[in-house]
Amino acid sequence: MFQAPRGTNDLLPQDQKYWRYIESKAVDLARQYGFGRIDTPVFEDANLFVRSVGEGTDIVEKEMYTFEDRGGDQVTLRPEGTAPVCRAYLEHGMHNLPQPVRMYYFCPVFRYERPQAGRFREHHQFGVEVLGDADPSVDAEVIELAWRLMLSLGLKDTSLLVNSIGDTECRPAYVGELKNYYQGHESKLCAECRQRLDRNPLRLLDCKVETCRALGDEAPRSSDNLCQACQDHWSSLRGYLNAVAIPYEIDHRLVRGLDYYSRTVFEIQPLEGGAQSTICGGGRYDGLIESLGGRSTPGIGFATGMERLALNLERGGVEVPDEPSPKYLVANVGDAARPAALELAARLRANGVGAILSSGSRGLRGQMRQANALGIPYTAILGDDEIEQGVVMIRDMQASTQETKPMQEFLDSAGA
């Protein structure tokens, strides 16, 4: 038997309601904030991600689905959403549009990882990007949008963490200072962290080992080591967030793993999360477009994981509306009724009314059971008697009442 590949999932009809719900809330909000939808290819030139996400990152080092196609090109299944949007911005000359350009997307994302709760090899993201505006008010707006999405979904008990990690101006000096600090305490670090000391000192901050955490509390903070421009940006952002009353927490340990982030970074986490708890992550990436060959263009965005949002909706017991069933099931008894039933169902649908034809190979009883099991509110019954008299019997399944109506009259009223 074939199985879905490891780390991938079928999204069955009965699971769809959570996704439709998230999608509709997200699209409504995105439109409110003036975002337009963009869809980019599932695969891209491998180098797009190597250059943007960063050569030393886990994503590029060991998680990308990269293969050579039949023409000999190295292509990669999209491991994140931001770089393709930036590529599209450049490719289509969007710097000629009124700035900033605001876009949102829903797309599958692929990373070769060991699957576990809330982490898959294929997952889906809703994300937004704002390109061409460096003002901190844009940061505030994007963060507000992320926060409003959680509220609008009905996800309670989430926390918003914000930090500034500086830019190319001030970060190198800060990383040096951090390294210095940790080197002074190297004997107390866990084995992992000793390796991080060389590879990626920033990551020392979010280690979960108790002794490392304690050291992290006392470590120099990025937000205390910003250059003047970053400092101004950071304090403006906090002011704006206060102005729109978004309940954020400053988390000095928040760093994020992709190379392209600068200044503002943020995450949203459920209070009671499992291991893979982050449901939304984002930040500013002012150097990214330039590194892809464009002229210097600031950008900021975030992405949310659909699977993690759906998981949290279920865990939180959030009521999500069911997908509506067709209004009518057309039951039929006898050979003569079969074509008439087919026609009736077709005419109902032509009027925009949902209708399914039940299998006449079952008895009427079986067809009623089917209507009941499918949650269909009305059954239209056609048998020899009805055909002869040109009528149809309509049964209200919930009220358990039924009445006979002339066919034409029923069709006229059903359309309205």
Place this chain on the structure above:
RNA sequence: GCGAGCGUAGCCAAGUGGUCUAAGGCGCCUGUCUGUGGCACAGGAGAUCACGGGUUCGAAUCCCGUCGCUCGCCCCA
């Protein structure tokens, strides 16, 4: 890449060496009700007990290997 747990019908699951040609429940189908659902009752279909090898008179049950799934680490949505 590393560590742990688990694999019995579509789903949940009993059984931990001897009528197990595998219990029960949900769901599905049929009938009681020959043109009327939900409830009840009765019946039915559906399982190479993950796969391969070994131990044994005898294996779903014990051992080894493989595969798969789940959870955790790393990292991330």
